[in-house]
Amino acid sequence: MITIVSLIILVITLVIGIPVPFAFLTAVTYLIFTGDYDPSFLLPYGFSKMNTIVILAIPLFIIAGGLINRSKVGDKLVSLVELFVGRIKGGLGAVAIVSCAVFGSITGSACATLSAIGSIMFPRLEKAGYPTGHSAAIMANASVLGMLIPPSSIMILYAWVGQTSVLACFLSSFVPGIILTILMCIVNMVLLRNNKDLVLEPKMQKKEFQTQLLTRTGKGIPALTMPLLVLGGIYGGFVTPTEAAAISVIYTLPIGFLIYRGLTWKGVAETLKESAITTGAIMIMLYTIMLLSRLYIMEDLPGLIMNFLTSISDNKYILMILINIFMVIIGMLMDDVSAVLLSTPILLPVVVQLGITPIHFAAIVGVNLGMGNVTPPTAPLLYLSGQLNGAKTHETLTPTLYILAFAWLPTLVFTTYLPVLSQWLPSVILGLNF
Amino acid sequence: MNFIQKIDLGIKKLQNIILVASCSFVTIGIGTGAILRYLFKKDLYGAEELITIAAFWMYFIGAVYATHSRKHITAEIFSSFCRNLKIVYSVKIFSLSVTFLLALLYSWWGWEFFHWSLVKGGKSVALLIPLVYGHSAIFIGFVLMTVYFFFQLIEEISGLRIHLKSIEGAEI
Numbered sequence: 001m002i003t004i005v006s007l008i009i010l011v012i013t014l015v016i017g018i019p020v021p022f023a024f025l026t027a028v029t030y031l032i033f034t035g036d037y038d039p040s041f042l043l044p045y046g047f048s049k050m051n052t053i054v055i056l057a058i059p060l061f062i063i064a065g066g067l068i069n070r071s072k073v074g075d076k077l078v079s080l081v082e083l084f085v086g087r088i089k090g091g092l093g094a095v096a097i098v099s100c101a102v103f104g105s106i107t108g109s110a111c112a113t114l115s116a117i118g119s120i121m122f123p124r125l126e127k128a129g130y131p132t133g134h135s136a137a138i139m140a141n142a143s144v145l146g147m148l149i150p151p152s153s154i155m156i157l158y159a160w161v162g163q164t165s166v167l168a169c170f171l172s173s174f175v176p177g178i179i180l181t182i183l184m185c186i187v188n189m190v191l192l193r194n195n196k197d198l199v200l201e202p203k204m205q206k207k208e209f210q211t212q213l214l215t216r217t218g219k220g221i222p223a224l225t226m227p228l229l230v231l232g233g234i235y236g237g238f239v240t241p242t243e244a245a246a247i248s249v250i251y252t253l254p255i256g257f258l259i260y261r262g263l264t265w266k267g268v269a270e271t272l273k274e275s276a277i278t279t280g281a282i283m284i285m286l287y288t289i290m291l292l293s294r295l296y297i298m299e300d301l302p303g304l305i306m307n308f309l310t311s312i313s314d315n316k317y318i319l320m321i322l323i324n325i326f327m328v329i330i331g332m333l334m335d336d337v338s339a340v341l342l343s344t345p346i347l348l349p350v351v352v353q354l355g356i357t358p359i360h361f362a363a364i365v366g367v368n369l370g371m372g373n374v375t376p377p378t379a380p381l382l383y384l385s386g387q388l389n390g391a392k393t394h395e396t397l398t399p400t401l402y403i404l405a406f407a408w409l410p411t412l413v414f415t416t417y418l419p420v421l422s423q424w425l426p427s428v429i430l431g432l433n434f
Numbered sequence: 435m436n437f438i439q440k441i442d443l444g445i446k447k448l449q450n451i452i453l454v455a456s457c458s459f460v461t462i463g464i465g466t467g468a469i470l471r472y473l474f475k476k477d478l479y480g481a482e483e484l485i486t487i488a489a490f491w492m493y494f495i496g497a498v499y500a501t502h503s504r505k506h507i508t509a510e511i512f513s514s515f516c517r518n519l520k521i522v523y524s525v526k527i528f529s530l531s532v533t534f535l536l537a538l539l540y541s542w543w544g545w546e547f548f549h550w551s552l553v554k555g556g557k558s559v560a561l562l563i564p565l566v567y568g569h570s571a572i573f574i575g576f577v578l579m580t581v582y583f584f585f586q587l588i589e590e591i592s593g594l595r596i597h598l599k600s601i602e603g604a605e606i
Contacts, residue, residue, distance in 0.1 A: 013532070016525050017510030021497075022533045029536060043540075043547040043572055047490075051568065053482050056460060056489055063457060243468035250465045269454055273499075276453035280496015281507055284575075287493070334509045 002034045003299045020338045024288040031295045042291050049290045050283070053242055057156050057166070059279035060245030064226070064252050065107030066271040071256035071263055073223040074116040077102055078124075080220040083212055087200055090189035092128050096121040096135075097142040097188065101181045104146020105227050108153045110336070110373070110381055114143040114388065122389040129197035133386075133395025138188050140385035140396070141403045144370040145184075147336060148177030151230050154340050154369070156241065157286070158362050161293070161344040166241045167234055168432060169362040171425040176363050176415045180370075183407035191402055222255040235429060282337050293345030302349035309350070316354050320416050323347060324368055331372015335380070339369045356419075357434050363422035367415045371408040374400065445578070446502075449495050456492035460485055480560030487568045494575025502582040520601070523594040530587045537580040544573035 006027040013023040032039050078099045085091040085098070096117065104113040118139050125135040147154045150170035159166040192198060204212065230248050233239040239247065256263030296302075309319050327347070330339045343365060351361050374381055376397060386396050415421055423434045435443075463478070463485045470476045500506050513522045551569040558565065 013529070014509040016512050016529045017508050018529045018533050019506035019508050021506065022536050023509075025536050025540065026532065029539065039543055040546065040550075043543055047547075047569060047572065050490070050493070051486050053464070053485060056464065056485070059457070059489075059492065060461060060464065063461060238472055239468050243464055246461050246464035247468060249461045272454045272457040273450060276457045276492050276496040277499045277503065277505055278496070280493055280498070281500040281505055283493035284497035284500075285507065333511065335507055338507055338509065 002031065003296065003301050003304060005034075006030050007301075014333065020334065021284045021288040024285070024292045024342075028288065028291045028295060031292075031299065035295070035299065037295070037298075045294060046287045046290050050287055054166075054240075055156075055160055055283075055286070057242040057245040058153050058282065059275060060242065060249055061108050061151060061153050061156070062278050063272060063275040064245060064248040065109050065112060066275050067249065067252040067256055067263065067268065068106055068223065068226065069109075069112045069116050070267050070271055071223075071252065071260040073106075073260055073262070074099070074103060075120050076216070076219040076260070077223060078117065078120050080216040083209070083216055085185075087203055088189070089198060089200065090192040091200075092121075092125055093130065093134070093138050093188035093192065094185040096125065096139055097145075097181060097184050100139065100142035101145040101149055101177070102224070104143060105149040105151065106146075106223065108146055108151065110143040110146060111384065113146055114139060114381060114385055117143070118385065118388045126389070128199045129195070130192070131195075131395070132389055132391035133397075134188075134191065134399045136385040136389050136391035137382070137396045137399035137403060138184065139389075140379070140382040141374050141400065141407070142181075142184060143381055143385070144336075144373055145177055145181055147370045148173040148180065148363075148366050150174055151227065151234075151241070151244070152366070154336050154366060155362060157337065157340050158344050158365055161286075161289070161341060162348045162358050162362070164358040164362070165426075165430070165432075168359045168426040168430055170231070170234075171429060172359045172363040172422040173366040174425055175421045176367050176411055179414060179421070180367070180407060180411040183411060184403060187403050187406045190406075191399060222259050226251060226255075285338055285341055289341040289345070296346065297349075301346060305346065306350050306353055317417065319354055320351075320356070323351065324364070324412060324416060327365065327368035328372045328375060331369040332375050332379070333372075336369050336373055339372065340365060343369075357423065359426055359432070359434070360419045360422045363415050364412075367408070367412045371404065371412060374408075375404060376400065449499055452491055452495045453499065456488040456495070459488045460492065463488070480558070483558040483561050483563055487563065487571075490568045490571040494571040495578075498575055498578040498582065501579045504586070519597055520594070523590065523597055527587065527590050527594060530583060530590055534580065534583040534587050537576055537583050541573070541576040541580045544576040548573035 009030050010023055010027040013026045014020065018026065028042070031037065032042070078095060081098045081102070082095045085094045088094070099117050099121065100113050103117050104110065107113055121139065122135060126132065146152065152170065152173065155169040155173060156166055159169040226248055229251060230244045233244045233247065234241055253263070309322060312322065313319060327343055330343050334342065348358060348361060352358065373379065376382065382396055382400060383393065386393055419434070426432045427434060463481055467478045467481055470478060512525055516522050548566065548570055551566040555565045555569065557563060
């Protein structure tokens with residue numbers, strides 16, 4: 001009973017605006033005092049869980065993302081992608097989506113992706129005749145793609161909380177991320193098929209295309225090398241994810257200073273400070289969820305949820321629908337980091353009992369929470385996107401609903417019911433048996 | 435500038451220095467360790483112990499900075515649905531009061547943890563660094579967050595007072 005009351009307290013404290021780590025601590029404190037636990041174990045337990053080098057991959061990727069963002073690399077990536085799909089009807093929308101996917105995988109931040117690529121793409125989309133609501137909707141939805149395409153901070157967090165392989169989790173969400181990218185591009189083009197106001201890029205001669213390809217690839221390569229360096233280093237067995245993150249920070253310095261010339265020492269110091277603040281906000285949540293999940297396990301919350309779910313149905317597929325709905329709602333209410341920290345320790349033991357592997361569930365979590373983050377009414381990325389290009393919220397809703405129905409939902413269904421999509425790459429590259 | 439403002443500014447400057455220094459130390463420490471190990475086959479013995487201490491200071495001073503710049507992550511949706519400013523302010527004051535009291539409670543537990551660590555706490559395995567250096571970040575972090583939440587609570591209460599006065603003025 002006290003577990004259920006603590007869950008209700010958690011929901012209320014979140015809704016009324018208590019900062020997420022302190023909402024977790026409210027539930028912890030309630031459980032400590034009503035469950036007759038000794039509070040002296042709490043802070044040392046949190047310290048022992050966080051006293052590890054593995055988790056430092058998160059701040060380091062945040063720093064690397066911040067530095068690459070300040071290096072003004074966005075327009076180089078956009079112009080490279082534009083070369084391939086810019087002349088198809090709706091192609092510029094596809095450029096925005098693919099650029100967000102690439103940039104998101106480098107920076108690992110949906111907000112940074114939206115701000116960086118949005119500032120470049122919104123004026124171009126407007127000039128090409130794209131409806132503002134449509135532009136805001138596709139950019140908001142695409143900015144989340146970095147959550148699925150490795151290296152992803154969300155997957156590091158999931159792997160750490162779920163005590164599973166970071167490498168396998170990175171790979172698990174890659175195929176769903178690609179499927180989602182393709183489906184978003186298709187939905188974008190279908191929605192614009194009858195739009196007569198669109199202005200297409202002039203067709204290039206073969207020779208001019210080749211020259212542009214060489215020039216734009218040359219400018220984009222240093223930035224595109226970063227994810228390859230990180231992933232190649234990790235999967236080649238040369239470095240751990242934390243070391244790869246540190247190397248990516250070191251790598252961004254010369255390319256930011258010497259190649260893209262967007263970095264200054266003042267900018268580096270500001271990025272370090274901003275990254276440390278973001279890290280602090282995330283890590284205090286991690287610290288407090290460690291305490292809460294420990295108490296929930298002592299109170300057997302996963303067992304309670306399992307009993308509740310099996311009282312509704314014994315069918316694994318129906319139970320997965322319920323879990324997916326629960327996670328989308330969590331994703332609607334909370335940001336991606338808080339949502340993954342809350343849902344992983346509670347739901348992972350439950351789904352493992354249903355025969356879902358932790359690696360498969362990593363991809364399900366990624367798609368669900370990404371979908372929740374852009375699902376109205378609480379869709380902060382959608383509102384931010386609308387703010388950036390001046391679209392009114394109601395104008396963004398129709399295209400967003402189409403993208404949710406025909407891109408996110410099919411990807412979620414495929415990811416949930418076709419484990420091969422998330423388990424194939426980890427089994428091929430890491431040799432894991434499922 | 436009064437005495438409290440000077441202290442506040444001094445603490446913020448110190449926080450800035452700790453944040454930039456700890457971030458740089460962690461990055462350089464891990465990056466150098468990786469490069470030494472894979473290129474020169476050498477190991478930075480015990481470096482991880484120093485790095486995790488710097489990391490704890492980065493985490494908790496970062497959290498303190500997030501508190502005073504109001505950058506903590508929230509899932510607040512109440513004010514989006516409630517149009518009555520008086521209720522919105524009251525709920526905000528209630529949530530800040532709860533947050534402040536929790537921060538105060540965890541500061542106390544942080545003090546107990548710090549004191550225990552100071553008296554009985556052990557040392558790290560390789561470099562024999564007292565563990566209290568890392569533990570103290572938790573205590574100091576919670577204490578500073580408590581102070582900032584207290585000031586935010588006072589700000590919100592005065593905000594509600596001003597709002598109530600403006601309503602009274604409009605009614606007259």
